[in-house]
Amino acid sequence: MKIDDNFYMKLAIDEAWKYQLLTYPNPAVGCVVVKNGAILSIEAHKEAGKAHAEVNALKAAFLKVNPNSVLKTLNNSHDIHDYLKKNHNNFFEDCEIFVTLEPCNHEGKTPACSELLKILKPKRVIISVKDPNPKASGGLETLLDANIDVDIGILQNDGYNLLLPFISWQNKTCIFFKMAQTLNGSIDGKISSNRALAYVHTLRDKIDLLLIGGNTVRIDKPTLDARYIAGRAPDIMIYSKNKIFDNNIPLFKIPNRKVFISNDLFKLLDYKFVMIEGVYTLLEKFKERIDFMILIVSSKIRKGENSLNDIDLDFEIMHENFIGEDKVIFLKRK
Amino acid sequence: MKIDDNFYMKLAIDEAWKYQLLTYPNPAVGCVVVKNGAILSIEAHKEAGKAHAEVNALKAAFLKVNPNSVLKTLNNSHDIHDYLKKNHNNFFEDCEIFVTLEPCNHEGKTPACSELLKILKPKRVIISVKDPNPKASGGLETLLDANIDVDIGILQNDGYNLLLPFISWQNKTCIFFKMAQTLNGSIDGKISSNRALAYVHTLRDKIDLLLIGGNTVRIDKPTLDARYIAGRAPDIMIYSKNKIFDNNIPLFKIPNRKVFISNDLFKLLDYKFVMIEGVYTLLEKFKERIDFMILIVSSKIRKGENSLNDIDLDFEIMHENFIGEDKVIFLKRK
Numbered sequence: 001m002k003i004d005d006n007f008y009m010k011l012a013i014d015e016a017w018k019y020q021l022l023t024y025p026n027p028a029v030g031c032v033v034v035k036n037g038a039i040l041s042i043e044a045h046k047e048a049g050k051a052h053a054e055v056n057a058l059k060a061a062f063l064k065v066n067p068n069s070v071l072k073t074l075n076n077s078h079d080i081h082d083y084l085k086k087n088h089n090n091f092f093e094d095c096e097i098f099v100t101l102e103p104c105n106h107e108g109k110t111p112a113c114s115e116l117l118k119i120l121k122p123k124r125v126i127i128s129v130k131d132p133n134p135k136a137s138g139g140l141e142t143l144l145d146a147n148i149d150v151d152i153g154i155l156q157n158d159g160y161n162l163l164l165p166f167i168s169w170q171n172k173t174c175i176f177f178k179m180a181q182t183l184n185g186s187i188d189g190k191i192s193s194n195r196a197l198a199y200v201h202t203l204r205d206k207i208d209l210l211l212i213g214g215n216t217v218r219i220d221k222p223t224l225d226a227r228y229i230a231g232r233a234p235d236i237m238i239y240s241k242n243k244i245f246d247n248n249i250p251l252f253k254i255p256n257r258k259v260f261i262s263n264d265l266f267k268l269l270d271y272k273f274v275m276i277e278g279v280y281t282l283l284e285k286f287k288e289r290i291d292f293m294i295l296i297v298s299s300k301i302r303k304g305e306n307s308l309n310d311i312d313l314d315f316e317i318m319h320e321n322f323i324g325e326d327k328v329i330f331l332k333r334k
Numbered sequence: 335m336k337i338d339d340n341f342y343m344k345l346a347i348d349e350a351w352k353y354q355l356l357t358y359p360n361p362a363v364g365c366v367v368v369k370n371g372a373i374l375s376i377e378a379h380k381e382a383g384k385a386h387a388e389v390n391a392l393k394a395a396f397l398k399v400n401p402n403s404v405l406k407t408l409n410n411s412h413d414i415h416d417y418l419k420k421n422h423n424n425f426f427e428d429c430e431i432f433v434t435l436e437p438c439n440h441e442g443k444t445p446a447c448s449e450l451l452k453i454l455k456p457k458r459v460i461i462s463v464k465d466p467n468p469k470a471s472g473g474l475e476t477l478l479d480a481n482i483d484v485d486i487g488i489l490q491n492d493g494y495n496l497l498l499p500f501i502s503w504q505n506k507t508c509i510f511f512k513m514a515q516t517l518n519g520s521i522d523g524k525i526s527s528n529r530a531l532a533y534v535h536t537l538r539d540k541i542d543l544l545l546i547g548g549n550t551v552r553i554d555k556p557t558l559d560a561r562y563i564a565g566r567a568p569d570i571m572i573y574s575k576n577k578i579f580d581n582n583i584p585l586f587k588i589p590n591r592k593v594f595i596s597n598d599l600f601k602l603l604d605y606k607f608v609m610i611e612g613v614y615t616l617l618e619k620f621k622e623r624i625d626f627m628i629l630i631v632s633s634k635i636r637k638g639e640n641s642l643n644d645i646d647l648d649f650e651i652m653h654e655n656f657i658g659e660d661k662v663i664f665l666k667r668k
Contacts, residue, residue, distance in 0.1 A: 001349055001376040003398075015335055038371030042335040064337075183629070183649065183665075185519030295517070299665070301647040313635040315517065316659070325650070331517075331633070 005126050008032050008039070008098045009155045013128065015044045016053065016100050016162055017319045020330065023048055024206045024273055027166035031057035032098040040064045040095070051077040054103055054113040058084055058120065062091060077110035085119050092120040100159050102131040102152070105138035114139035118146040127152045128159030132167055161318040164332060168291040175274045175289055177282075178203065180296040187279050188304030195324035196296050198228040200277075203294075205231030209271040213282050214240025214261070223250040224277075225257075233257045234275075237267060239282070265289070284311050287333075292318070295329040339460050342366050342373070342432045343489045347462065349378045350387065350434050350496055351653045354664065357382055358540045358607055361500035365391035366432040374398045374429070385411040388437055388447040392418055392454065396425060411444035419453050426454040434493050436465040436486070439472035448473035452480040461486045462493030466501055495652040498666060502625040509608045509623055511616075512537070514630040521613050522638030529658035530630050532562040534611075537628075539565030543605040547616050548574025548595070557584040558611075559591075567591045568609075571601060573616070599623070618645050621667075626652070629663040 001007070009032075016030030023029075029045045031053035041060035045053040059080050063072055071087070074080050103113035103125070117125060125148055131137035143150050168174040178200065180191045192200070204210060205226040212224060217238050225233035236251065236259040243261045245252075252259055260267070268274055276286055283293075293315070315331040322328075335341070343366075350364030357363075357379050364378045365387035375394035379387040393414050397406055405421070408414050437447035437459070451459060459482055465471040477484050502508040512534065514525045526534070538544060539560040546558060551572050559567035570585065570593040577595045579586075586593055594601070602608055610620055617627075627649070649665040656662075 003373050003376065036370075036372065037374075039337055039373065040371075042337065181518070183519070184515070185517070299649045299651050301645060301649070303646060311635060312637060315633045315635070317633050317656075317661070320654070322651075327651070 029053040033061035034096045092122045095122045096124045100128045103139035104136040114142035124149040177293045186302040186304035196326040201226040201228040209274045210234045211276045221249045293331045297327045363387040367395035368430045426456045429456045430458045434462045437473035438470040448476035458483040511627045520636040520638035530660040535560040535562040543608045544568045545610045555583045627665045631661045
């Protein structure tokens with residue numbers, strides 16, 4: 001196996017996918033620090049408002065070699081920036097920094113990564129994808145102006161796949177479809193493990209709106225909150241022509257969220273980040289409107305109704321994560 | 335992400351899986367060489383009779399730092415052993431060698447890896463699983479006698495999964511089931527890409543016997559050879575009570591292979607390495623007899639007959655490889 005720029009970039013991309021969607025409204029980004037050929041850190045951006053991938057990776061790399069540094073106690077992004085700027089002592093000058101997205105160039109909730117790198121002066125910065133957000137871009141120029149070697153476009157297709165949700169919610173309402181099935185496509189009964197269910201609750205905590213089919217509400221009476229992680233319950237759109245539902249089910253009792261019944265898809269545009277939970281009838285209706293799909297697959301074969309037997313769709317697998325024994329597959333239409 | 339022994343061992347295990355089954359009758363083994371924290375090589379054993387994983391990895395590591403060494407021109411395992419023994423010049427003394435299986439201790443078609451390591455004297459050897467084959471084991475003792483630090487049992491469960499096919503064909507007839515389906519479990523029509531079909535032909539070239547259902551032969555009239563890779567066609571057992579088949583179909587015309595019709599499963603025991611190609615009717619019959627299963631999944635949703643709708647089986651995913659756009663999933667029964 002070749003151990004080259006692609007190898008290290010793949011590590012950065014895989015790490016970033018672990019936090020895909022959870023960084024909303026920020027992009028998922030990964031970063032690897034290599035010093036004289038040794039991997040010092042593999043980190044990612046984990047949540048909006050918290051440290052960027054580069055900052056997490058630079059901190060972990062510095063601590064790998066200086067484990068007792070006071071840096072260990074710092075978590076705030078500004079504090080880490082300040083500490084590294086003052087105490088780097090040329091630690092990074094023989095380092096290569098692999099980052100899946102062009103380092104940000106603007107001071108937002110956290111300081112600009114390009115300014116930090118400019119001061120740390122690593123030997124080389126290797127970037128998969130240029131930032132499509134004009135507000136954040138310009139990092140490349142800052143690095144070049146500081147005479148830092150930069151390579152851009154490494155594993156660019158994988159880098160774009162990682163960025164697809166971000167690009168979609170930057171530009172418009174991002175809509176994705178979530179479905180769970182067994183290995184053979186059965187959707188009957190309880191399919192997912194509790195860990196996979198907790199993951200779905202984590203997603204519900206991030207989205208603005210959850211769209212669900214009227215029949216599912218009538219038959220399954222789901223609560224559709226994020227209680228497994230003590231998270232925020234999203235607004236709910238029950239997609240239904242028939243407006244009559246039993247108002248006593250728990251779905252309608254969750255405080256601080258709106259539940260509305262509609263079959264008007266323009267309502268989706270009032271939101272930025274929408275998850276549709278459903279099976280094939282709903283997928284058939286929304287297949288042309290979704291940006292990507294999350295398929296949660298449990299490693300078992302079960303008799304029962306097949307999840308998808310009426311439609312023909314071709315996908316590209318963007319990434320797969322394991323959540324315990326279940327797989328989470330991120331798919332985009334081909 | 336923690337960059338520790340588990341991290342490097344995982345790289346070795348993943349590399350080995352790329353050649354799973356293709357090393358028959360040898361085990362799939364992977365090896366990573368790390369020098370002062372820098373990954374110099376990630377290699378695997380690729381085919382019986384060729385260099386072991388350790389030898390491939392030691393060679394690649396040496397060449398990474400000495401790219402113009404004459405070692406580059408050597409492919410025979412004995413020659414590589416001899417060259418490294420004479421010319422290592424203490425290159426490996428600050429190296430850590432991660433290997434998924436205890437290094438072999440016996441001179442077979444290739445010289446013993448433990449004897450080579452004893453001379454190269456790496457700083458540390460990290461092993462996932464002890465060799466279950468008493469003929470090859472003893473490598474651990476050889477390393478310890480040479481005062482080399484050894485850690486054993488790293489990612490042991492993953493190491494055993496990697497070794498499962500080997501343990502099975504060492505001890506008895508190894509039988510595995512191969513099936514192809516779409517994401518949603520449809521088995522109708524042409525499912526797999528040509529690259530995935532070539533992979534199946536690579537497997538056919540390795541096995542002794544291919545078992546196929548009588549109805550498949552009657553309806554699909556498959557040739558069941560390994561022509562995509564110009565490989566050896568395996569013997570065929572047509573599993574059928576009814577012995578009447580059209581002898582003019584290509585299946586019966588391939589030279590140098592035996593085709594027989596039987597429903598006597600004891601016939602399988604005349605062979606060491608058996609692949610069953612089929613769908614759910616055959617899986618239902620053989621589910622208690624198979625050692626593992628290979629599921630080839632294409633990234634599309636298709637209407638059509640569901641592959642498995644009559645049986646309940648729980649699996650553990652041992653590994654997944656990508657072959658072009660198709661996935662190859664290695665499953666074992668739970």
